[in-house]
Amino acid sequence: MSEFSLIYTHFKHATTRHPSTVLGIGDDCAISHIPPNSQLVSCVDTLVAGRHFVHETDSHAIAYKAVAVNLSDLASMGATPYAILVGLSLPKAMANDGFCKAFAHGLADACTPFGVELIGGDTTGSPVLTISVTALGFVPSNQAITRQGACVGDVVCVSGTVGLASLALHGILDDLNGDGHANRPPDSLPHDLRQAMQYPAPQVALGGRLIGFASSMIDISDGLGQDLGHILRASGVGVVIDLDAIPSHALLDALPHAQKWQHQINGGDDYQLCFTMPSAKLDLFKIQNPDMPIYPIGQIVADKGLVFLHNKKEVDLLVKGWEHF
Amino acid sequence: MSEFSLIYTHFKHATTRHPSTVLGIGDDCAISHIPPNSQLVSCVDTLVAGRHFVHETDSHAIAYKAVAVNLSDLASMGATPYAILVGLSLPKAMANDGFCKAFAHGLADACTPFGVELIGGDTTGSPVLTISVTALGFVPSNQAITRQGACVGDVVCVSGTVGLASLALHGILDDLNGDGHANRPPDSLPHDLRQAMQYPAPQVALGGRLIGFASSMIDISDGLGQDLGHILRASGVGVVIDLDAIPSHALLDALPHAQKWQHQINGGDDYQLCFTMPSAKLDLFKIQNPDMPIYPIGQIVADKGLVFLHNKKEVDLLVKGWEHF
Numbered sequence: 001m002s003e004f005s006l007i008y009t010h011f012k013h014a015t016t017r018h019p020s021t022v023l024g025i026g027d028d029c030a031i032s033h034i035p036p037n038s039q040l041v042s043c044v045d046t047l048v049a050g051r052h053f054v055h056e057t058d059s060h061a062i063a064y065k066a067v068a069v070n071l072s073d074l075a076s077m078g079a080t081p082y083a084i085l086v087g088l089s090l091p092k093a094m095a096n097d098g099f100c101k102a103f104a105h106g107l108a109d110a111c112t113p114f115g116v117e118l119i120g121g122d123t124t125g126s127p128v129l130t131i132s133v134t135a136l137g138f139v140p141s142n143q144a145i146t147r148q149g150a151c152v153g154d155v156v157c158v159s160g161t162v163g164l165a166s167l168a169l170h171g172i173l174d175d176l177n178g179d180g181h182a183n184r185p186p187d188s189l190p191h192d193l194r195q196a197m198q199y200p201a202p203q204v205a206l207g208g209r210l211i212g213f214a215s216s217m218i219d220i221s222d223g224l225g226q227d228l229g230h231i232l233r234a235s236g237v238g239v240v241i242d243l244d245a246i247p248s249h250a251l252l253d254a255l256p257h258a259q260k261w262q263h264q265i266n267g268g269d270d271y272q273l274c275f276t277m278p279s280a281k282l283d284l285f286k287i288q289n290p291d292m293p294i295y296p297i298g299q300i301v302a303d304k305g306l307v308f309l310h311n312k313k314e315v316d317l318l319v320k321g322w323e324h325f
Numbered sequence: 326m327s328e329f330s331l332i333y334t335h336f337k338h339a340t341t342r343h344p345s346t347v348l349g350i351g352d353d354c355a356i357s358h359i360p361p362n363s364q365l366v367s368c369v370d371t372l373v374a375g376r377h378f379v380h381e382t383d384s385h386a387i388a389y390k391a392v393a394v395n396l397s398d399l400a401s402m403g404a405t406p407y408a409i410l411v412g413l414s415l416p417k418a419m420a421n422d423g424f425c426k427a428f429a430h431g432l433a434d435a436c437t438p439f440g441v442e443l444i445g446g447d448t449t450g451s452p453v454l455t456i457s458v459t460a461l462g463f464v465p466s467n468q469a470i471t472r473q474g475a476c477v478g479d480v481v482c483v484s485g486t487v488g489l490a491s492l493a494l495h496g497i498l499d500d501l502n503g504d505g506h507a508n509r510p511p512d513s514l515p516h517d518l519r520q521a522m523q524y525p526a527p528q529v530a531l532g533g534r535l536i537g538f539a540s541s542m543i544d545i546s547d548g549l550g551q552d553l554g555h556i557l558r559a560s561g562v563g564v565v566i567d568l569d570a571i572p573s574h575a576l577l578d579a580l581p582h583a584q585k586w587q588h589q590i591n592g593g594d595d596y597q598l599c600f601t602m603p604s605a606k607l608d609l610f611k612i613q614n615p616d617m618p619i620y621p622i623g624q625i626v627a628d629k630g631l632v633f634l635h636n637k638k639e640v641d642l643l644v645k646g647w648e649h650f
Binding site: 023032074076087089147 | 453
């Protein structure tokens with residue numbers, strides 16, 4: 001908890017207080033009350049400057065995304081986020097009021113919409129800006145949605161457009177394996193691309209509603225193909241995806257098919273949910289939740305592997321990471 | 326949870342399974358069952374190469390300490406540790422089997438004695454080795470021991486020797502503000518010094534036993550003076566410390582008084598517990614827990630501030646960090 005005051009000074013006025021917090025920041029540890037009939041859900045994700053975001057990213061966006069990617073992991077289990085703990089390693093040049101204020105506001109802007117409280121933090125000096133966020137949430141006991149459970153015949157759905165974050169990254173980097181510096185500032189990107197890359201919206205409300213409906217779920221961080229692959233492997237099944245059914249965007253539609261599909265299937269960093277559901281449940285879910293974004297894009301099949309269709313004909317696509325399975 | 330397999334491959338055979346774990350590593354999040362009448366206790370601490378350990382430290386010791394300092398934070402609340410989540414940022418040169426195997430064994434050697442399970446992890450590339458550990462534990466509801474609660478007349482105790490870790494660090498570094506490289510390898514240190522610096526033992530058993538006895542508690546990470554100062558500030562009291570009563574070591578006793586006291590009061594990195602207790606309770610505790618290390622070193626007084634005695638006469642010592650209060 002040491003030396004976090006620089007961030008917390010700016011954050012404490014903005015942060016939510018969650019009724020589960022018995023003791024927040026300020027002692028050696030935080031203490032939390034777990035609601036009855038709930039289980040604790042936890043995850044950690046680390047973002048490193050020049051690897052997970054270009055060095056030119058402003059600190060508000062960095063902090064926002066570090067939280068958002070973790071809330072997305074909780075959402076993918078159907079969990080309701082409750083709190084975060086932040087380990088921040090900060091170069092000396094950034095240990096100033098301006099950086100920390102914007103960073104704290106970024107944390108707050110990611111937490112506040114979901115009632116998430118900052119309950120723990122540690123700031124240290126480092127040559128490289130590194131943010132490690134642990135997120136905690138609750139799920140009704142024994143009802144979490146895992147990667148295992150997709151059944152033959154289930155419909156495969158996503159919660160929204162995939163591929164935009166990847167298109168954005170390609171828009172500011174000439175060489176993805178370069179030094180982590182952008183060739184063009186993120187601000188120069190069209191609004192939708194910048195939002196997709198820097199301010200992904202964790203699908204927390206949808207994730208929670210899918211309890212009792214979805215048979216398996218994951219969030220799309222490494223790319224739709226690779227992440228759906230995790231479901232397939234855990235569930236022992238395969239999939240047929242209709243490329244034409246994947247929610248798209250005018251900027252993706254303007255590209256040649258092969259490029260568009262690369263962004264959609266192998267792009268990553270979208271933080272949409274990908275889940276499976278029996279078709280009868282899908283109909284019921286839509287009736288009960290007309291406000292929830294849900295896009296069927298394919299079907300679970302017995303033959304293992306990923307098959308892609310365009311105009312109802314099979315298309316050969318290389319799925320990043322699939323060779324590992 | 327992505328890309329943690331390099332570590333987990335080596336760790337999964339060594340790690341404890343905790344009965345509270347419903348779902349461990351391998352999905353987007355872990356799921357945990359919280360025991361009845363318990364509260365969740367959580368903390369995060371980040372270690373950066375060259376800042377929190379010299380670059381010459383072997384990966385077993387790095388991993389061990391990253392866990393131990395967090396278990397020490399849990400112990401200082403009286404909590405029983407249950408699980409850790411690890412965010413590891415790793416330079417390319419270290420992403421090899423040798424480093425990861427030793428690192429995993431270091432994690433295991435810190436976790437196993439306390440039945441702690443690794444339930445979440447994330448490994449990323451980075452120019453600088455950085456380890457962020459989140460530790461989770463349980464405490465009987467509303468019985469955690471905080472920094473607030475020290476009363477005038479309470480005895481101040483520590484759980485063991487302080488100052489050795491600081492002496493060790495000075496033994497291998499000529500310049501504490503240097504580049505984080507040791508002038509002499511840690512292996513060249515006398516055994517007790519190396520142990521104190523690299524393998525501190527979190528006082529988990531004692532912390533738990535102190536529930537119902539200690540009126541306040543903290544673990545000594547920044548130095549006895551500064552950490553005890555947190556208790557004083559939170560409790561609105563002062564203290565008189567008998568320097569001669571602080572548990573020492575032959576290597577500390579061999580130093581001139583002023584140097585020895587510097588290590589003991591301002592040294593830090595000891596991870597002993599410092600706590601306060603009414604004297605009647607102290608007598609009872611000793612009778613009921615003859616096996617527990619507990620050393621009275623002073624008394625809480627109404628006059629705010631830190632007073633140090635040697636041969637019953639006041640000694641003027643500058644306490645690091647105290648000027649901030």
